[in-house]
Amino acid sequence: MGIVILGDGYITDIGYTSDFYSEMAPSHLAFSSLVAGCDPGGTLRPGRVLELGFGQGFGLALLAAANPDIVFEGCDFNPAHVAHARDLVESAGLTNLSVAEASFEAMAARAGDGNVDIVLLHGVLSWVAKEAEEAILQILRQRLRRDGALYISYNCLPGWAPLVPIRQLIIDIKRRHAGNSQSQIAAALDLLAQLKEGNATYFACNPMASVHLEAMLAQDRVYLAHEYLSDHWRLFQFSEVAARLGQADGLGYIASATLTENFDQFAVPANLQPLMAQTGDPILRETLRDVAANKNFRRDIFGRASRILSKAERREFLGQxxxxxxxxxxxxxxxxxxxxxxxxxxxxxxxxxxxxxxxxxxxxxxxxxxxxxxxxxxxxxxxxxxxxxxxxxxxxxxMRPTTDPEPARRFNRMIVDRARGGRLYGYLASPVAGTGIRIDDFGLLTLAAVFDGKADTPLAAARHGLSIITALGRRPFDNARALTEDDEAIEFLSARMKPVIEDDIPLWRRLGML
CATH class of the missing domain: 1.10.10 (Arc Repressor Mutant, subunit A)
Incomplete structure (x- = not known):
């Protein structure tokens, strides 16, 4: 494949993974704010959402399909990512989403008119250069409304501290390995595994690093390449992020989009909860929570409407x-x-x-x-x-006026059609809930049978599902064992498609997905 291609230190020779994160849905952000007792601001009924660095664009396209009354836009510097996102937009006929191939610096230079209610920044801050970080702040100053909100996720301390040597060794291998990103990450994982198996003292003294490496060995190599091979990789204290965002016209912390982290009884050891209760400074309190839980990743909501609600105000918002x-x-x-x-x-x-x-x-x-x-x-x-x-x-x-379900249904049919060709996405769009609903491979096969009129019974759906799998040159697997006999494969598929037909599909219809 030749030498790895880098764009200003970023991984560009392989595309990022396609996934959806429910924490980025506007309604989830609104509820998270209310859980923390804060004004949801523009997350409650947004008119425009901007994602900076959308990766493959699957999550952004899903949100646009599920929320046709909201205008979505996104930018990403990777041409392959933008092409994939545009393909999703065109294939699903989405008219409320536009994507641009642009760096954050180029986007900041275009200025803006303060018309965005929500900015999404997932998994970006830890992997960009200082210049890009400054551009992000400028975009926030230019585009975010006065009651707007920012969703931002990033690697944080102290949880990542014991793992820094793993990442540094991966970078050292990358700089000495003249191959593409996949071969570089494979070489790094192989060497790390040898060190662990050889009882390297680093792993013996850092049990968390040992557990982390075991997890890495089972993870998607494309994800790992983007996670570890970028030249830009920074670990943040929460207080550092809060201070930087305060420079974007006073963005203040609202809540964690990881809902359980807003409750001390869930997020902090019991004997430390009194310490949290007596810590009045909200920034210091979050820092203490991170140390108490040894947190390594944060999903934060910041906004300029970071106002604490009275009980009556909160109750009124919850009622909506x-x-x-x-x-x-x-x-x-x-x-x-x-x-x-x-x-x-x-x-x-x-x-x-x-x-x-x-x-x-x-x-x-x-x-x-x-x-x-x-x-x-x-x-x-x-x-x-x-x-x-x-x-x-x-x-x-x-609560909102009746939403047109057709964009989501077109999107979902597209996802099922792509599954027939072997490209699997793990979520469908719900226009009722305005978010994504998880679906597995058996669900996708079952929907293909439904759309083709071959799902009168689970057995009929299974036969149709097997024909799709066979056309791809594949076989169903049961506990890593390939089912080579058709009768056995059909019985296996039928047992797993039956609950989809009986339970899931009626729910998906209620959610406006079909």
């Missing part, structure tokens, strides 16, 4: 929100992964919520009226909803 299930009722469970450990929800609180949402989408007021809650238990309901949303089982959305 609705909630819907993202997975069928029979698959919901009340065990949640928290920042520190697993959390177990009480059936008395969670089952009534899940039961009501299985019957109909419900407002905050309707859920609060359940016998388990009441006006005295607003905080309890907020906590329950936060955990259900964090676990991907419920989605929040804001």
């Amino acid at each position: 929100m609705l909630f819907a299930p993202a997975v069928p009722r029979r698959r919901q469970q009340f065990k949640f992964r928290g920042p520190l450990n697993e959390l177990i929800g009480k059936e008395d609180f969670y089952s009534p919520i899940a039961d009501m949402l299985a019957e109909r989408f419900a407002t905050f007021d309707e859920l609060l009226a359940l016998p388990s809650f009441g006006e005295h238990a607003v905080d309890r309901l907020v906590e329950c909803l936060a955990l259900l949303i964090h676990s991907g089982q419920v989605v929040p959305f804001v």
